[in-house]
Amino acid sequence: MKTLVVVLGPTGVGKTELCIKAARHVNSPIINSDSRQIYAEIPVGTAAPTQEQQREVTHYFVGIRTVKDDYSAAKYEEEALQLIETLFHQGHDTLLLTGGSMMYIDAVCNGIDDIPTVDPETRELLKRKLAEEGLPRLVEELKVLDPEHYHIVDRKNPRRVVHALEICYMTGKTYTSFRTQKNKERPFKILKIGLNRDRSELYERINARVTTMFDHGLIDECKRVYPYRECNALNTVGYKETFLYLDGLLTLEETIRQIQSNTRQYMRKQLTWFKRDPKTRWFQPDNLEEIMNYIDENT
Structure with a gap:
């Protein structure tokens, strides 16, 4: 049976690195389900896959929209399912979807309610x-x-x-x-793999990751998208705080600390959400062989 392997987990846990190895193992492209990596102008603050990583493995839904676009989980559900159907039809038996956006993953796995489009x-x-x-x-x-x-x-x-x-x-x-909240049936098997680390290690990785973002040009990136700061795409951790820095309302040190704190808070929210699903099998990201064996045994 055709299988969609969903690799999920909190921000900073190490999904990107592991999924590149897993995608090569099962001969699959990577379908991104991070709601902010979709936007082309903000790769630094969203920790989007690098150009080198995208050359290693084909990535979908990375940098395909502008921050000025309205995009939603409902639109993602529609487009992702179309892509999945196409890739399965082209001969893939196993596909890999990964990200940390709870609503986007739920949209693909369970469907979301048919809420009318607002005029x-x-x-x-x-x-x-x-x-x-x-x-x-x-x-x-x-x-x-x-x-x-x-x-x-x-x-x-x-x-x-x-x-x-x-x-x-x-x-x-x-x-x-x-809001019917009824799960929609999918014509493929879904195998969920959760990645987690010791809480203190996650905190350290998040803190280091935020510092690295500033080293790699987050401030310049925020300056470029500053005229669009009211767009929903930028109403997210990393950008909201850095815009305040650009307004002169925070020092650089305060900005970094706030982003680190807010990211840790978001990470805890992600884990609470993901752990509601008893079908998810959890692993340490470093246990590559164990994860690959689990995929092989269930696809």
Whole structure:
């Protein structure tokens, strides 16, 4: 049976290095499921595969969009499934998908709810309301229009709150009513491999990785995309803090410390999310032979 091997794990654990070896082992390209590595202008802050790594193994969904583009997990689900079908049809028996974006991995493995696409008028209306009235006012409005979603949404995340209200405004129905949360069947086997390390080692790797990003030009990268800082693609750890540095609101040392701290926090969130799936088999990234044997035995 055709098999999609999904290698997941927290940021900084070492997915890229291992997956290049695994992809060569199973004769597969690498399908990226990192939601920020998709954008062409920000390879440094997203730790995207280098040009050399991409020459070693073909990578898909790396640097294919601009930060000005609207892109979503739903769009990724559609495009990734089309690619997977094509690659299987071309003769691959095993394909490798890897990343740390929880929603993107879930989109491919389980499918996501068919939420209506928001029209430009509604999007502009809610954008204006957020600017004029502020997030707390919109949160209270969501409590009235969709109390069930109000109790589970991240009420400090303006994007989540606004999107739910957009659906309420546009359809006259609650956002909750579109959330079936039913897994969709896939015409291929899914084998999930989780990578993890000792927590202190992960912290050290994340701290070192952030420092390396600055050594490799993160500030210059942020200067180039500064005019687009309000785009959703840049509403992420590494860019938000560095924009504050460019605004003169943080020192360089404070910026680095904040990115390290926020990345560690995100890493913990990733692990909590990934460990909900009992079908994932966990490994130390350094146990290459054990991981390859597991793939061979189950594909």
